[in-house]
Amino acid sequence: MALNVxxxxxxxxxxxxxxxxxxxxxxxxxxSLKVKELPLSYHTKAENEEQAVGVGGAVLLSLGSLVRxxxxxxxxxxxxS
Structure with a gap:
């Protein structure tokens, strides 16, 4: 039987x-299927990426407005309009 995560x-x-x-x-x-919670390191990584994306998106939006x-x-x- 195969065992993968x-x-x-x-x-x-x-x-x-x-x-x-x-x-x-x-x-x-x-x-055949055992369900576990995601590791804690995954949650903290996702939160850090989410914060970085939010700031980058705001910068791109203001840059686009400036160019337009x-x-x-x-x-x-x-x-x-």
Whole structure:
């Protein structure tokens, strides 16, 4: 019997829905799948990445607004709003 470890999350990185895990257990057999919580190091890593993404996104948004305003002032783009 093969023995492997898989860490399953949703598309955003949150823990998987318990209903989905239970459905998989029913399909492959209750004794074949053992479910454990994600390691603590995974949670702290995800939180650090989440904070970094939030700051980077704000910087990119303000940079985009600055570029758009300058292009508008130069007459290179028009406002359609």
């Amino acid at each position: 898989f860490y399953v999350t949703d598309a955003v990185g949150n823990p998987a829905d318990p209903k989905i895990i239970e459905s998989v257990r029913q399909k492959i057999g209750l004794s 305003r300058n292009l508008y002032n130069l007459g290179l783009i028009r406002s359609y």
